[in-house]
Amino acid sequence: xxxxxxxxxxxxxxxxxxxxxxxxxxxxxxxxxxxxxxxxxxxxxxxxxxxxxxxxxxxxxxxxxxxxxxxxxxxxxxxxxxxxxxxxxxxxxxxxxxxxxxxxxxxxxxxxxxxxxxxxxxxxxxxxxxxxxxxxxxxxxxxxxxxxxxxxxxxxxxxxxxxxxxxxxxxxxxxxxxxxxxxxxxxxxxxxxxxxxxxxxxxxxxxxxxxxxxxxxxxxxxxxxxxxxxxxxxxxxxxxxxxxxxxxxxxxxxxxxxxxxxxxxxxxxxxxxxxxxxxxxxxxxxxxxxxxxxxxxxxxxxxxxxxxxxxxxxxxxxxxxxxxxxxxxxxxxxxxxxxxxxxxxxxxxxxxxxxxxxxxxxxxxxxxxxxxxxxxxxxxxxxxxxxxxxxxxxxxxxxxxxxxxxxxxxxxxxxxxxxxxxxxxxxxxxxxxxxxxxxxxxxxxxxxxxxxxx
Numbered sequence: 001x002x003x004x005x006x007x008x009x010x011x012x013x014x015x016x017x018x019x020x021x022x023x024x025x026x027x028x029x030x031x032x033x034x035x036x037x038x039x040x041x042x043x044x045x046x047x048x049x050x051x052x053x054x055x056x057x058x059x060x061x062x063x064x065x066x067x068x069x070x071x072x073x074x075x076x077x078x079x080x081x082x083x084x085x086x087x088x089x090x091x092x093x094x095x096x097x098x099x100x101x102x103x104x105x106x107x108x109x110x111x112x113x114x115x116x117x118x119x120x121x122x123x124x125x126x127x128x129x130x131x132x133x134x135x136x137x138x139x140x141x142x143x144x145x146x147x148x149x150x151x152x153x154x155x156x157x158x159x160x161x162x163x164x165x166x167x168x169x170x171x172x173x174x175x176x177x178x179x180x181x182x183x184x185x186x187x188x189x190x191x192x193x194x195x196x197x198x199x200x201x202x203x204x205x206x207x208x209x210x211x212x213x214x215x216x217x218x219x220x221x222x223x224x225x226x227x228x229x230x231x232x233x234x235x236x237x238x239x240x241x242x243x244x245x246x247x248x249x250x251x252x253x254x255x256x257x258x259x260x261x262x263x264x265x266x267x268x269x270x271x272x273x274x275x276x277x278x279x280x281x282x283x284x285x286x287x288x289x290x291x292x293x294x295x296x297x298x299x300x301x302x303x304x305x306x307x308x309x310x311x312x313x314x315x316x317x318x319x320x321x322x323x324x325x326x327x328x329x330x331x332x333x334x335x336x337x338x339x340x341x342x343x344x345x346x347x348x349x350x351x352x353x354x355x356x357x358x359x360x361x362x363x364x365x366x367x368x369x370x371x372x373x374x375x376x377x378x379x380x381x382x383x384x385x386x387x388x389x390x391x392x393x394x395x396x397x398x399x400x401x402x403x404x405x406x407x408x409x410x411x412x413x414x415x416x417x418x419x420x421x422x423x424x425x426x427x428x429x430x431x432x433x434x435x436x437x438x439x440x441x442x443x444x445x446x447x448x449x450x451x452x453x454x
Contacts (some may be wrong), residue, residue, distance in 0.1 A: 037074050038433045040081035044073045046435075067441035072226070074432070074447065075423050080139050082426060083146035083274050094281075098315065100134035109226040150422050151415040156397045156407060162412035165399055172397040172406075179345040179361075180389040183376075184322055184339035185329040187266075188293035188301035198289045202262040205270050205287060209259065213284050215273050220298060224268070225288040233273075233285035240280045247272065251284045267380075274357045291452040293381055298374055299357060301383040305372035309385050312369065319369070319387050329377070337387070345404055357386065364388045420445070 037044040053064045083089050104126065111117040114126060123129040124250055156164075165172075190198075205218050219233030234435055240248065246265040254260055254274035262269050268290040275283035293301070308326055311317045317325075323337030332339060341348040353361070360370045369387045376382065381433065394399075399406060432447055 009222045019280055030388075034435075036070060037077075037150045037440070038431070039074055039077040040430055040432075042077040044070065048073055067438060067443065070438060070441070071443050073446070074434075075330050075419070075445075076139075076143050078147040078423055078426060078430060078432075079150075079419070080142045081430070082422075083142035083149075083354065084400070086146065086149065087248075089142065089145045089149065092141060092239075093138065095239055095242075096137045096233070097134055100130055100137055101231070102235065103133050103137075104130050105225045105230045108230055130396050142330065147415075153420050154411060154415045154418060156410045156414055160414075161403070161407045161410050164397070164413065165332065165406050166408075169397075172409075175392070175394060175397050175402065175405075177350040177394050178341075178392040179348045179350055179353075180392070181339045181348060182319060182323065182387045183332060183339055183384050184305065184319075184327045184330065184337055185300050185332075185377065185384045186305060186326065187291075187328050187380065188297045190291055190293060190297060191353055194297070195264075195269075195414070199262045201289060202269055202271050202287065205259075206259055215259065215287075219285060219287045222289070223287040223450065224290045225286065228286070233287055234275070234283070235286070236283045238284060240282075251282065251286075281348070290380075291324075298381065298383060302372040302374070305383055305385050309369050309372070328382075338389070340372050344407060345388070345408070347405075360386065361388060364389050 031444050034046040035043055036046045049066060049070050053066060053068050056064055056123075079094035084091075088418070107121075108114060108117055111120065118124070118126065118129060121129060134158055140390070188372065192322055203224075205222055209215050209218055214232075216232030219229055223229040223233050235243075238248075238251075240252075242248075242253070243330060244265045244267070246263050247270060249262045250263045250270075251274050252271050254272065256274055256276055260272045262271055266290070268288055270286045273285045275285060276281075302403070305326075308317075312319050312322055320336035323333050328335060329337075338346050340346065340350065342352070351359075356373075356375060360373050366388060370385055372380065372383050372385050375384050395401060397406065426445060434447060
């Protein structure tokens with residue numbers, strides 16, 4: 001694809017930087033290998049440039065111009081720098097730091113011990129790894145927040161969509177095989193006996209704490225929350241609205257150090273201890289017993305979903321109405337059950353569909369519905385039925401078949417132009433120093449090039 005059509009260069013790199021997997025980013029040996037550029041008080045490391053080039057290659061990029069990657073990284077760092085000065089963007093550094101600690105604990109739960117994890121991720125110590133996670137999350141938060149602030153009023157008219165298509169239609173890529181899917185998803189309901197067993201176990205744990213055991217030690221032993229169990233169930237700097245409503249309501253109704261009775265949330269059953277509360281922020285510990293359904297409970301949910309499918313097939317209820325009435329999936333139930341693709345549309349590349357779902361769809365035609373089957377959603381067991389709404393063979397993009405996709409491309413182009421304009425407006429007043437090894441780069445923007453002494 002020619003340079004002329006790099007219409008999403010900044011958005012694409014922006015998302016690529018902050019979407020790449022932890023394995024690709026958390027490499028301490030590379031995090032301290034030299035400064036490529038300084039933007040205000042933000043730094044781009046040489047390893048940042050190399051990592052993004054390698055990630056792009058892994059994703060199939062045919063061209064990897066190091067100068068272009070550096071310029072995009074500098075542009076993103078400038079957004080972060082400006083976001084931290086923007087009084088309309090909330091300073092969430094404290095919360096992000098605690099979230100980084102939670103991510104660290106969650107990663108730790110996947111290894112037998114801390115030393116094994118640090119070796120796997122090539123970090124010298126836990127402090128270094130936590131700082132790396134925090135740095136990534138802070139850049140992500142501030143960069144995204146500023147990007148949204150700058151582009152929030154971006155829009156394109158039908159004429160602009162047409163003009164965009166006419167200009168770039170010879171360069172637009174071919175669309176791969178796609179399908180449109182809609183689903184009805186249910187969390188299998190626990191029997192009353194199963195619920196009572198979980199509540200009884202939590203009451204016993206609370207009783208043991210009252211008898212002298214510490215909440216922290218009991219959380220390490222019994223809690224099934226991977227994000228906090230290793231830290232004694234502790235979450236610090238929780239902002240109001242951050243946790244699910246039943247958890248927050250119970251926590252904020254406690255006195256400091258008081259422990260709640262068992263409460264139910266969408267994740268299972270908890271007991272909660274409020275540690276401290278200050279304004280809109282609080283610290284709390286909890287012990288979670290997940291609402292993991294038994295085989296019989298899953299079977300019951302499947303029977304119910306299959307009966308709903310029967311009503312749909314018989315014409316007694318539409319799939320749309322059934323999704324609204326019965327689905328537990330908040331992302332799709334208000335949209336006729338339609339599952340969004342990677343670009344936000346209702347089309348999904350067939351090759352990107354998980355194998356477990358592809359198996360259920362095998363042999364189905366347009367309009368067919370699967371039988372109820374077991375799946376997983378956000379680490380919870382669920383049952384689903386899926387309707388194959390449409391089948392779209394591979395084709396060249398056209399206005400007739402892909403208007404919404406073309407509109408999104410045109411909108412992304414306009415957003416990128418707004419970002420470029422903003423970045424250029426800040427160049428005269430922002431300190432920018434680029435390492436001398438990039439002196440021969442032909443940047444799009446007029447960056448100040450003050451070589452860093454080696």
